Amino acid sequence: MKLVYVFDAYCGWSYGFAPTLAELVRRHPDLDVEVVSGGLFTGTRRVPIGEFGYVQGANAEISELTGVRFGAGYARLIADGSFVMDSEAAARGTAALRQAAPDRIVELAAALQHAFYADGLSLSDPDTYRALAGAHGLDADALATAFASPEAAAAAQGDFTRTAELGVRGFPTLLAVEGERVVPLATGHATVEEIEQRLTALSTAS
Template structure:
């Protein structure tokens, strides 16, 4: 069995789920985790953040319900409403980090969300991935090169397709996959204890 976590790095609810994901991974170190980027802000939805009038209210709800932090850097970044969230660029970044350190994909993806939602660094900027890599003790040049490569673009597109094939309706979604069996464990928000209860039920079937 493995876990599949479908998320979008520009999704506030995914940011709110990060502590749960980190705790689940910590509790189950032998359980593989596949990180799948979603395409929340692509195509016609790749517009200035001011077009999404609900963002600030949604963030307040997320902070209240999950304890997620939305930092001053993030607030400054989006203050004038011109910032464009590009999920394709974010997915390329996730793919680059995953390529360089596949065993740390969950840790690095949640770090990526922190660097946007707390520090306010754009996930379209290669310098952001350099910082994430350096903070994690990775080869920063390799991560940046991977981010800028055609392979990252293909990996992002493959992630979007996989999310659709898995039937993901929104982000974040945590699934358990055992052979042909796909079991939803969490959607939107959940505690690590709630996920654990589901995993225990699966293991005793």
């Protein structure tokens, strides 16, 4: 059995779920976790952030429920309102990080979200990936090149296809996958204890 984590780097609820997933992985280092980008802001949903009037209210709810904090850099983007969240670019970045350090992708996906939600950095900017590389011991030039590569673009589209095939419509979603069996463990929010209980129930039922 492995876990499949379907998230979007520009999804506030995914940002809130990141510490929970990190703790789950810390408690269960034997778990194989695949990280897939969902494609929340693509096509007609690629509009200035100011057009999403619910953002600040949702962020307050996310903070209250999960304890994550939204930083000053991000607050400036919200106040300005012109920033466009492009999930295709974020998915390319996730694919590049996944290629660079597959065994650390849970950690790096969380770092990618921190770059946006804490520091207000664009996930469409190669310099963001250079900064991430420097902070996490990766090759900055190689990561920036991978982010802009056709391979990363293809991987992003592959992630969106996989998300659809898994039937995922909301982010974040954590799934347990074993053969043809796909079982949701968390959608939107769950505690580590709740996820562990569901994993235990699955193991017992197997």
